[in-house]
Amino acid sequence: MNNIRLDISKALDKATREQIFALESSVKNSIEALHGRSGAGSDFLGWLHLPSSVTDAELNEIEDAAASLRARCDTVVVIGIGGSYLGTKAVVEALGHSFDWLLTERKNPVMLYAGHHISEDCLCELSEILRDKQFGIINISKSGTTTEPALAFRILWRQLEETVGREEARRRIIAVTDRARGALRSLAEEEGYRTFVIPDDVGGRYSVLTPVGLLPVAVAGVNIRELVAGAVSFENATGPDAPFAENVAALYAATRNVLYTQGKKIEILANFHPKLHYVGEWWKQLYGESEGKDRKGIYPASVDFTTDLHSMGQWIQEGERIIFETVISVERPARRVIVPHDEADLDGLNFLAGKRVDEVNKMAELGTQMAHVDGGVPNIKIILPEISACHLGQLFYFFEKACGISGYVLSVNPFDQPGVETYKRNMFALLNKPGYEAESEAIRARL
Numbered sequence: 001m002n003n004i005r006l007d008i009s010k011a012l013d014k015a016t017r018e019q020i021f022a023l024e025s026s027v028k029n030s031i032e033a034l035h036g037r038s039g040a041g042s043d044f045l046g047w048l049h050l051p052s053s054v055t056d057a058e059l060n061e062i063e064d065a066a067a068s069l070r071a072r073c074d075t076v077v078v079i080g081i082g083g084s085y086l087g088t089k090a091v092v093e094a095l096g097h098s099f100d101w102l103l104t105e106r107k108n109p110v111m112l113y114a115g116h117h118i119s120e121d122c123l124c125e126l127s128e129i130l131r132d133k134q135f136g137i138i139n140i141s142k143s144g145t146t147t148e149p150a151l152a153f154r155i156l157w158r159q160l161e162e163t164v165g166r167e168e169a170r171r172r173i174i175a176v177t178d179r180a181r182g183a184l185r186s187l188a189e190e191e192g193y194r195t196f197v198i199p200d201d202v203g204g205r206y207s208v209l210t211p212v213g214l215l216p217v218a219v220a221g222v223n224i225r226e227l228v229a230g231a232v233s234f235e236n237a238t239g240p241d242a243p244f245a246e247n248v249a250a251l252y253a254a255t256r257n258v259l260y261t262q263g264k265k266i267e268i269l270a271n272f273h274p275k276l277h278y279v280g281e282w283w284k285q286l287y288g289e290s291e292g293k294d295r296k297g298i299y300p301a302s303v304d305f306t307t308d309l310h311s312m313g314q315w316i317q318e319g320e321r322i323i324f325e326t327v328i329s330v331e332r333p334a335r336r337v338i339v340p341h342d343e344a345d346l347d348g349l350n351f352l353a354g355k356r357v358d359e360v361n362k363m364a365e366l367g368t369q370m371a372h373v374d375g376g377v378p379n380i381k382i383i384l385p386e387i388s389a390c391h392l393g394q395l396f397y398f399f400e401k402a403c404g405i406s407g408y409v410l411s412v413n414p415f416d417q418p419g420v421e422t423y424k425r426n427m428f429a430l431l432n433k434p435g436y437e438a439e440s441e442a443i444r445a446r447l
Contacts, residue, residue, distance in 0.1 A: 030408035041415030046201030051231035066218035080140035087208025108221035115149030136172035144184025230393025
């Protein structure tokens with residue numbers, strides 16, 4: 001099996017090899033703090049050895065539950081927000097058919113997502129779509145009281161019960177929640193839902209390899225054993241005994257931190273395959289929520305090339321030089337399309353006749369890298385041999401491990417998110433939620 005690889009050679013104009021290797025001691029200390037559980041947020045390091053700790057019995061149980069939903073449902077709604085759905089959608093979009101919703105003959109249920117916004121129009125339209133569907137629900141929430149998913153579940157749960165009856169609804173709802181406490185745990189026990197546990201020591205943005213991600217992607221038809229196997233291989237490859245120069249997670253963390261100290265405040269994650277769009281969305285949450293605190297942190301942005309070269313490309317090429325670029329480069333596409341010859345050649349593309357479309361894409365990627373580097377944008381490349389479950393497992397673990405290292409090098413706690421609570425307090429006060437009376441009075445005085 002070929003592993004994902006890292007190429008930092010085009011980042012070295014700004015971040016010299018000497019500067020990167022000067023961080024070796026700091027990075028090693030960060031790795032030791034992770035594995036020794038001596039750093040900030042050490043109560044949330046369950047993801048660190050998660051891949052290798054997943055048992056065959058646990059995978060069997062997840063696959064059994066997925067098979068049950070697949071047998072009963074033509075559509076499954078995954079309810080969750082942030083890490084409770086982004087990893088799932090990243091895997092499903094990467095490995096599924098690009099035009100899945102148009103397939104008339106299908107082996108897998110249609111996967112829909114709810115609970116990640118508070119849009120009345122979207123919830124109404126989702127409800128309308130589900131009226132003639134045999135649908136089920138995977139409700140993912142540690143507490144069961146987070147506003148966005150709780151609101152979506154209340155609406156869809158009621159609809160499901162009214163459509164198929166309470167007993168059948170119980171068979172079509174699976175809760176992924178806290179082991180022992182919380183509103184969703186209580187409801188699941190009262191209603192008899194099948195349940196899976198979100199580990200206490202794994203935060204949402206690091207949870208894709210727990211039942212939070214494994215259950216819904218198994219429902220979607222993904223081989224979760226290959227996904228986990230890929231992550232295991234990178235758990236081993238990025239451990240404390242791996243030499244710094246060979247540890248891709250350590251090198252990535254060091255390179256981006258050196259670039260940050262040189263004024264590169266924005267990292268743009270780019271891909272040249274639309275299937276990887278939601279990998280970028282998952283990555284943005286992982287790094288934004290982990291590093292953006294204490295008035296520090298690289299701002300994570302993402303783009304889809306070549307599409308965004310016709311929009312954001314101008315800014316990347318000639319805008320303010322506070323950015324660097326990390327490109328996920330796919331070596332082998334899964335399909336093959338040859339550019340045909342056209343006698344009239346009105347579009348002037350006969351010079352491409354006989355070539356694979358991927359060869360054109362690769363040259364666009366190389367030309368873009370050269371242009372951006374020449375324009376003062378340091379470039380890091382992550383080489384993905386192919387878009388497969390195994391390599392996605394590697395990629396997820398690589399980014400998670402590098403994020404933990406990078407956060408410690410930056411001297412922040414990469415496993416909490418105190419700033420997320422601010423909008424919630426204001427929203428609850430404005431909605432007059434019980435227990436927020438003092439906040440309601442204060443905020444209305446401001447208004």
